[in-house]
Amino acid sequence: NLPQYKYSVYSNSKDRYSCAVKGHEYLRSPAVCVQGQSCSRVTYTKRTICVLKGSTVDISCTYVGYYYTTSSFWFRSDKSTPEDLTTNPGYAGRVEYTDKERWRYEGPSTLRITDLREEDSAEYRFTFKTDTIEWGHSLPGTTLSVTGLQVKVTPAAEGQKTLTCSTTCTLTDNPTYIWYKNGQHLDEPTSQQYSSNMLVVGDSTVDIYSCAVEGHEALHSPVVCFQVKVTPEQYSEYKTLTCITTCTLTGNPTYIWYKNGQI
Structure with missing residues (x-):
């Protein structure tokens, strides 16, 4: 007849x-062992990764098996x-366990996934078996989010646009x-946003922009480029303005026009 807590x-x-x-089942308390630290446990290095x-990506944990560990592996919790x-x-061909030696009772374990895809976004857990128990399969693990880069354009001051190197989650490790302009690496800025004069009137050269993350320069965003x-x-005093791109935009987009910086 103890109270629920x-x-x-x-x-x-x-x-x-x-x-x-x-x-609020995901907001668990830290776990405790009745016998001090002498019990089975899995501790993840990071709970979320983008x-x-x-x-x-390397997803890692440390584990303790109070009894002799007979097998261990990583899995997706949505299975x-x-x-x-x-x-x-x-x-x-894309996953491996990087542990150089398999530990009998305790140790580190690292799951490495290469050539990441958006469908790899999931929670990953580590589990191990002993002669008497299977441990870790029901405990929260590390949630992985995989994102691409996309340059988004928003109006800024008159004649300028703000470019944002956008992701669907906040990239880990800051x-x-x-930034690249016409294929050339720009020294500045090194932040997620960049202001530029993008709207070009007349037949002058089109400026092409893209972004990447240091250390992953080969993983460019798609380019953005506009010319009017x-x-x-x-037989008219009017002129026609055409918003042209170097390729046909996918998805039948809606165009937005600006006059003196205003929509």
Whole structure:
């Protein structure tokens, strides 16, 4: 008849316990062992990771198996049953465990995934087995988000645009951004935003912009480039302005026109 915030266990228990509030199950307390630190556990180095599509990621943890560990592997938590990623056809040739030696009772474990794809976004967990238990398959692991780069353009001061090297999640480890203009690396800025005079009137050269992240220069964003071409209308004092691109934009886009910097 203990209240819900209390729970009784045997004093010689080798298990590891934590608690949470219903409806907030992901906000668990730190786990404790009844017998000091002498119990099975898995501790993840990072709980969330955001990395670029096409890059490589290391997801790591440390584990303790109170009894002799007979097997261990990493898996995606969104599968109905834990499945060793090294046997998953969707990861063929792209995953490996980088541990140089397999530990009997405790040690580190690192999952490396190369050539990341957006569909690799998932929660990854580590599990191990002993002669008596299977541990870690039901505990929260590391959530991986995979993102591409996209240059977004927004109005700024008159005659200028603000370019943002956009991602669908905040990249891990506070990266340095690299900007390119007409294929040339710009020394500044190194931040996620860049202001530029993008709208060109007449037949002058089109400026082409893209961005990347330092250390992953090969993983460029798609380029953005705009030019306004002025064509006199026949038998009229009017001129036609055409927003042209170097290729046909996908998805039947809606165009926005600006006059003196205003939409």
